[in-house]
Amino acid sequence: MNSPMRSAAKTPSTRAANDETAAAAPKTQRSSLNKLPYIERGTPQFMRVTLALFSAGLATFALLYCVQPILPVLSQDFGISPAESSLSLSFSTGLLAIGLMFTGPLSDAIGRKSVMVVALLLAAVCTLICAVMTSWHGILLMRALIGLSLSGLAAVGMTYLSEEIHPSFVAFSMGLYISGNSIGGMSGRLVTGVLTDFFSWRVSLAVIGLFALIAAFVFWRILPASKHFRASSLRPRTLMINFKLHWHDKGLPLLFAEGFLLMGSFVTLFNYIGYRLLANPYHLSQAIVGLLSVVYLTGSYSSPKAGAMTARFGRGPVLLGSILIMLSGILLTALAPVAVIFIGMMLFTAGFFAAHSVASSWIGRRARRAKGQAPRCICSAITPAPASPVRSAACSGTVSAGAAWWPLSA
Numbered sequence: 001m002n003s004p005m006r007s008a009a010k011t012p013s014t015r016a017a018n019d020e021t022a023a024a025a026p027k028t029q030r031s032s033l034n035k036l037p038y039i040e041r042g043t044p045q046f047m048r049v050t051l052a053l054f055s056a057g058l059a060t061f062a063l064l065y066c067v068q069p070i071l072p073v074l075s076q077d078f079g080i081s082p083a084e085s086s087l088s089l090s091f092s093t094g095l096l097a098i099g100l101m102f103t104g105p106l107s108d109a110i111g112r113k114s115v116m117v118v119a120l121l122l123a124a125v126c127t128l129i130c131a132v133m134t135s136w137h138g139i140l141l142m143r144a145l146i147g148l149s150l151s152g153l154a155a156v157g158m159t160y161l162s163e164e165i166h167p168s169f170v171a172f173s174m175g176l177y178i179s180g181n182s183i184g185g186m187s188g189r190l191v192t193g194v195l196t197d198f199f200s201w202r203v204s205l206a207v208i209g210l211f212a213l214i215a216a217f218v219f220w221r222i223l224p225a226s227k228h229f230r231a232s233s234l235r236p237r238t239l240m241i242n243f244k245l246h247w248h249d250k251g252l253p254l255l256f257a258e259g260f261l262l263m264g265s266f267v268t269l270f271n272y273i274g275y276r277l278l279a280n281p282y283h284l285s286q287a288i289v290g291l292l293s294v295v296y297l298t299g300s301y302s303s304p305k306a307g308a309m310t311a312r313f314g315r316g317p318v319l320l321g322s323i324l325i326m327l328s329g330i331l332l333t334a335l336a337p338v339a340v341i342f343i344g345m346m347l348f349t350a351g352f353f354a355a356h357s358v359a360s361s362w363i364g365r366r367a368r369r370a371k372g373q374a375p376r377c378i379c380s381a382i383t384p385a386p387a388s389p390v391r392s393a394a395c396s397g398t399v400s401a402g403a404a405w406w407p408l409s410a
Helices: 004-035 044-065 068-078 087-110 112-130 136-164 167-198 201-222 236-248 252-278 286-313 315-333 338-366 374-378 389-408
Strands: none
Touching (some): 044 087, 068 167, 068 201, 068 252, 068 286, 087 136, 087 252, 112 201, 136 167, 136 338, 167 201, 167 286, 167 338, 252 286, 252 315, 286 315, 286 338, 315 338
């Protein structure tokens, strides 16, 4: 039988051991998550992730930018100005930027895949409804809901890749994901531009919506479940702590601003290039203007290429070089010959998607906590663009010139 003094002597050490065990439990759980294997390039799982997120990225940009080549048609059908017509895109991109503030933390709490699947499904349904809307305000409402829905996929997909893919292949896989975005943007513009010329803009939007439904089903079926996801709290205090952590990082705020500037210049140029080419002295058809979206193919090449180049040259130099390519493209679009404008659009698009890929993977690598919150600003940022197609090139050039300074400091 133990004496009271021996029992009392053991009590402090026992309590200390218990406290140490309790404190180590979360660390043990975290270390067990870290020991789970990452998805590596060349494996069947990598192919599944690539196909799933490629199709999701393709559908996202197709849904988001499908109205861009038909802005002049919408102006004519509804008797509205070019600036009012561009609201059909601005509402989508604006609500997407706002939605990222909520869907990122939501995915941090309930998981990545479920948020992305529901987001793509809702956006597809809203696009089908938009195709039968008869009022301009109804179309704007649906376009706003589309942007809000897509916010659940835009940055969450990047977060999924940064968590599940082996660090050595994150930049490459991010490039493939962004290339899906570029092909999606091309497909959306190409389909709506050509089908509108032969049928109507309503038929073209319905086709895009049906395609997105198929993409949502493929995405749901083949994307592997998260292995490295760790749920965090949705409490406002926790969200504010994570938010402050991102902004206290010296590099992340600069990368957020980079996304703002890059996306702003990209959307501004493509919003109004159609108005310029449909008017004097070019008088190109709607189908031809839609076919100009083939320049997006340069992005499907440049984004994974830029991701691979970061391993050799570093993220900063590759990002800066990509932005300089954008600037050279914008300067060419200010000239008169159509062939030169086309070459300028090719350079601008290739540079944009390369820069977008590098900046996105960079954010995923720098963010340590609440990774669903961190990438949201890279997709945000669409402020109202100028109403003049001539001024749009100057505006895009100014914004891109500003973007070129950031990699020097990030």
